[in-house]
Amino acid sequence: MSRRLLMLCMSLLSLGGLVNCSKSPKEGAQQTPAPTAKTEAAVKATALTITQEQQASWIRNFNPLLVPGTARWPTRAGIYEPLMIYNTVKGELVPWLAVKHEWSADNKKLTLTLRPGVKWSDGQPFTAKDVAFTFELLKKHKALDFPAVWAFLESVQAKDDATVEFTLSRPFVPGMLYVVHQPIVPEHKWKDVADPVMYKNETPVATGPFTEVKVFQNQVFELGRNPHYWQQGKPAVESLRFPAYPGNDQANLALLTGELDWAGSFVPDIERVFVNKDKDNNHYWFPLVGNTTTLYVNTTKKPFDDVRVRKAISMAIDREQIVKVAMYGYTRPSDATGLSDTHDKWRNPEAVAAGDWTRLDIAKANALLDEAGFKKGEDGVRVGPDKKPLRFDVNCVTGWSDWVRAAQIITQNLKQIGIDASLKTYDFSPYFERVQKGEYDMSMGWTSDEPTPYYVYRDLMSSETLRPTGELAARNWNRFSNKEADALLKAFEGTNDPEEQKKIAHQLQMIFVQNAPVIPLFPGPSWGEYSTRRFTNFPNKDNPYSKLTPNSPPENLFVLVEVKPK
Missing domain, CATH: 3.40.190.10 (Periplasmic binding protein-like II)
Known part of the structure; x- marks a missing residue:
């Protein structure tokens, strides 16, 4: 979750002038006593x-195999560990449980050499068999494979105690990050677990x-x-x-x-x-090396399946006001590529220039909705060809004061173009379940902050990450896919050439700008x-x-x- 961001807001009266966004505790829950x-x-x-x-x-x-946010922090990275870690600040891949990686000439075989002398917390040796076993669990239980590694893996084999060989079904260079960031579990403790999806793993054995x-x-x-x-x-x-x-x-x-x-x-x-x-x-x-805070629109629902509607919604949003009022000036408005500062060196100036739909333009937003066939009724709310008014909820997490305030501004902005939007807040768990299942109209959310734009656009436009409504999706919460993007993503997967990767990333940005599959708001601090x-x-x-x-x-x-x- 990555995730997932847990925001705090200040509501102490003695400090004054701060947004009060307190959250009521669950009924019957004990209060945390003040420390003596x-x-x-x-x-x-x-x-x-x-x-x-x-x-x-x-x-x-x-349980480190569950979708981030389900198990207690730091289960996935603190109790359990990955094979390597990408350091965003330094822009480098850091060896961890694995010390070396090597690609075959055709980029279809990845070999990892494991760190010698690592033990599980019960004293048993950590070996390549544990790595292969972990990936086989993901293959057997699809609900655990939320990065969709088995969409590109063909097999995982322990060649000896210190060597793991990943054979890919197709060249997939970016897949390495999904592989090396996977937390590894011990075979000797998990081989008899009947249902790893439901397993709470209350007494972990880890590295x-x-x-x-x-x-x-x-x-x-x-x-x-x-x-x-x-x-x-x-x-x-x-x-x-x-x-x-x-x-x-x-x-x-x-x-x-x-x-x-x-x-x-x-x-x-x-x-x-x-x-x-x-x-x-x-x-x-x-x-500003976080992910991009985004307004998700559910493209499986009308009218959000119409790109004109998505762009009109975006043009009605006053991002400058959101940055000033909701974000206290900690960030700036997003451009139409949806990329954060993590991806600055990849940014396509032509795509930025073409993305006029992230700039406030009420007149153009209204014109797009007129063109799409949504006419204003007597009450000022637009009505579609099916006679249904454009009334929707914008989902947000209770108590995330920056997002709540941003969503409030968005609902006010949308009224100017005849969309009657209402803020709907939930505790994090039900909010996140709705987003993952695609059971929402519009929702505040976030994008990937992984090393290259490939991951951002795979999450938001790939048919491989697409899941049916009602099924949990760790990525592609907007339920959108694009065949041209699929072809470019596959081209990116097959090359190690930085210049070729940059060229492809520029093309992906143009497709994103043309289709507006989600509505970026601001790069997240x-x-x-x-x-x-x-x-x-x-x-x-x-x-x-x-x-x-x-x-x-x-x-x-x-x-x-x-x-x-x-």
Whole structure:
């Protein structure tokens, strides 16, 4: 999830002038008690306290094969680990459980050499058989293969204990990232699991830095260090602590009072409300290397199957107002390619120029809807040929104050072109299920932040990532495909030539601009806040060894193994 971004907003009356977007706790849920002096002292001495998920109470699930956001963080990258990790800030692939990769001449065979001496947390050796077994699980249980690796894999074989060979059904160079980012599970623990899709894996055996469940209660859980971790002397932190915050009021109080050491949150006016409270210790870093925040439209539903309607909706949106009011100026309006700053070197100026539909133009938006056959009724709401009024919900996550405010602005904007849109908020889990199943009209969402535009456009335009409405889809939530894009994606998959890849990426951008399969709003900041009261060596603009945010697995592993007690 990647994902998935967990935003915080400030609602403490003493700070004044901030958006109140508190979320009511679930009925019957216990409230997180304020830490006593005794418990706070214990936290200071041993545990790095983090908020990355917001839940009224915790469900004990450490299954790393499930869609991100289902299992507790950091299951996929902290308890379990991938083979390699792409470092967005440095633009390089970092060896992890695998130390070497090699492609065959025809780009149809990928060979990985594994790191020697790695053990599972129960002391058993980690081998190539575990890697092959993990990928066979994805093949056997399609619900676990949300990156769709078996759309391009033909077989996975352990050639010996240290060598894994991936044979591809077609040349697929970008597929390497999906392969090396896959968390690996131990065969000796999972071979007898009857249903890996439903398995909660409450007592994990893994290779990551934090594998021991020291405490698991409905309001807090704590993970201890792996006694057999392969990185000598790491992690320096003894344990990770995760209080459950049912809403933003509780999470923000913890951030401002110093209980939290690390967060990945949207905080309005952060210099005033957070940094100025403790300039020596309170810090943040919001580089624009996150994914693009996007308005998804369900292209399986009318009228969103009409590109003119999608472009008209986009032209009615005042992105400048969203950036100023909802985002506190932390970002800027998106162009029509939908790419964030992560992909700046790939951007096609011609596609940017052709994408006039991300610029505010109410007159042109109205003209497009007129052309598409949607006429304004007496009440000002447009009606289609089927006589149905254009009345829709815009889905958002309760308490994500930046997104909620952005969605409010969008619903107001759309009224100017005769679309009666209403904001509909949900807790994260039901929101995410609706998006994945395609059971929505319009929805706030995000795109891929992976290394090249290929991944962005495969997610949004490929028939391979397309799933029927009602079936969970980890990608392509807009349910859109394009045959020309499919051909270009396959061409990109077959080449290692950077110049050829760039040429193809430019063509993909033009197809995206022509079809507007989703509506990009703004490049998302990579949210990250930290306190140095108890721990140090977090990444920042002066020490940019990785993203600071915990919201971009598996890159959060870099932080987990580098942070140190003060």
